[in-house]
Amino acid sequence: MRIVNVVSPAMLFIFLATTSAAHHSLGALFDTGRTVTVSGEVTQFEFIAPHGYIHLMVAGEDDEQVAWQLETYPPGMLMRKGLTPATLEAGDEVAAVGYPARDGRLLMRLLTITMPDGEERQIQ
Numbered sequence: 001m002r003i004v005n006v007v008s009p010a011m012l013f014i015f016l017a018t019t020s021a022a023h024h025s026l027g028a029l030f031d032t033g034r035t036v037t038v039s040g041e042v043t044q045f046e047f048i049a050p051h052g053y054i055h056l057m058v059a060g061e062d063d064e065q066v067a068w069q070l071e072t073y074p075p076g077m078l079m080r081k082g083l084t085p086a087t088l089e090a091g092d093e094v095a096a097v098g099y100p101a102r103d104g105r106l107l108m109r110l111l112t113i114t115m116p117d118g119e120e121r122q123i124q
Contacts, residue, residue, distance in 0.1 A: 030099035030109045038068050038108070039095035045088040049074040054088060054110065056096070070096050070110040072123060081123055092116045098124075 026032060040058035052072040060066040072078060088094065093116055098108035114120045 026099070026109060029102060031102050032099050034100065035097050035111065036100045036108060037095065037097050039093070039114075040068065041090075042088050042092040042094060043067070043090055045085070047075050047078065047083075047085040052078055052083075054094075054096070054113075056094070058106075066106055068106045068108065070098060070108055070113075072110045078123075082121060083123075087115075 038056060038058045040056040042054060043057055044053075044055040046053040046055070051074060054070040054072065056068045056070065057065045058068050072083075073081070078084075095114040096108065096110055097112045098110045101107040110123045112120055112122050
């Protein structure tokens with residue numbers, strides 16, 4: 001019985017640690033070995049948890065408009081980086097650099113953003 005009392009909490013800790021790491025594994029979802037740069041018009045800024053999102057319309061091949069999602073930090077961390085819900089509005093032109101999604105989706109983990117006024121902000 002004493003072994004069960006020691007082993008059970010240890011197993012629970014290992015389980016929780018591995019599932020937590022899997023959820024927050026940047027490298028599992030994004031290719032951290034390279035970056036991509038996009039620029040376009042903000043269509044929406046989701047200032048939400050667990051991750052905020054900036055939605056952009058970007059000129060793709062043949063000037064067709066394609067929708068990109070820029071995944072960011074949660075609201076509290078964004079505020080520490082100087083972003084608030086009112087920082088970006090639909091119609092704002094921005095440029096962004098980030099890690100692309102591994103599966104080819106038009107999704108990136110935002111690293112830096114150049115704001116409409118030209119100011120560059122380090123996000124990650």
